[in-house]
Amino acid sequence: MRILPEGWKAYLIDLDGTLYHGPQMIPGADELISTLRAKRIPFLFVTNNSSRTPEEVAVHLETMGISARAEEVCTSAVAAARYIAEDQPGCKVAAIGEAGLIKALNEAGLQLVQEQPDVVVQGIDRQFTYDTLTRAARWIRGGARYVLTNPDLLLPSQEGLMPGAGTLSAAIQAASGVKPKVIGKPAAPLMDFAIARLGLAASEVAVIGDNLHTDIAAGVNAGCGTILALTGVTTVDNLPEYVKSSGVEANMVCRDLKEVRERICGTNQ
Structure with a gap:
């Protein structure tokens, strides 16, 4: 080479x-x-970006005229899923995030659960609520590991800046008293x-x-x-x-x- x-x-x-x-x-x-x-x-x-799958990222690039294939894309969601799967294969995971994160966790062979997770993994979640914050804080305070896909506080959008995964994480950290393992x-x-x-x-x-x-x-x-x-x-x-x-x-x-x-x-x- x-x-x-x-x-x-x-x-x-x-x-x-x-x-x-x-x-x-x-x-x-x-x-x-x-x-x-x-x-x-x-x-x-x-x-x-943890919200999109590698396939969606590649399509976005192709739409703009930039040659791309899904296998050439590494997202924080995929890296987080692989990190958890290698450290705790098949463990129970509560996901706070969007389609890209959910798909990555499923493909890594992890069990997605709504109660008593071994790991809480969090990315950008534009449906984040007070109830989500409450459950995440309780799980983490109860002993679940906390993994954060990426620490970005703000994200650009066509309407202006919007809160990123790191901003949501700041609330979870304040409520749980635990700092996450950051992947991105x-x-x-x-x-x-x-x-x-x-x-x-x-x-x-x-x-x-x-x-x-x-x-x-x-x-x-x-x-x-x-x-x-x-x-x-x-x-x-x-x-x-x-x-x-x-x-x-x-x-x-x-x-x-x-x-x-x-x-x-x-x-x-």
């Missing part, structure tokens, strides 16, 4: 803010992915899951993302290389502030996806 810049052989690519904003593709995203394919450079899409970025488990899928050492993989606090911090925590694209959360103007607040710096900073493609694929076409 050809050694790429910085000794990287493959890439873990963030989605929202890196390849698209909501339903809108970021310029150059389609060309970046098509060039990686043409040059046979391995990559995976890696997202903290900036924690390492989601990245470790994706790196294992590639079959490479972490040092041979680079993370491409727009957020120093999540994508780049996750890459650093997992021992990967890092490429910051100034296409979303981080911009030329706020870069110094974000470096200071996150405490991390990327190995490579690119102004847009065209520059990312040129630097990692060795082409300016």
Whole structure:
């Protein structure tokens, strides 16, 4: 396999803010992915979003003109389900989340229950209620393990920002007095899951993302290389502030996806 810049052989690519904003593709995203394919450079899409299945993520990308297959998608829901299944095979799980999380837990061979779970796993849940909070807090205070798919406090939407899984988790933590095992970025488990899928050492993989606090911090925590694209959360103007607040710096900073493609694929076409 050809050694790429910085000794990287493959890439873990963030989605929202890196390849698209909501339903809108970021310029150059389609060309970046098509060039990686043409040059046979391995990559995976890696997202903290636990609401969608890998199949739904791939369809979303294809709809925007970005070539994608479900098997190339790693979500925090799938990584959380695998983490639980490997640690406690076949255990009883109470899920607080949406379709992507429910499907991942079922496919991992875990028992979905409504009472007396061994594990409470929580992601984004737009039907979250006071009753949900009450039951989760009681289960966790009673000894159930608490696993959080991702710690995002806010999510972008076409109407503006909305509470994310991390905001719901803040309520559960306050009520239960227990901190969860975090799977998604900036924690390492989601990245470790994706790196294992590639079959490479972490040092041979680079993370491409727009957020120093999540994508780049996750890459650093997992021992990967890092490429910051100034296409979303981080911009030329706020870069110094974000470096200071996150405490991390990327190995490579690119102004847009065209520059990312040129630097990692060795082409300016």
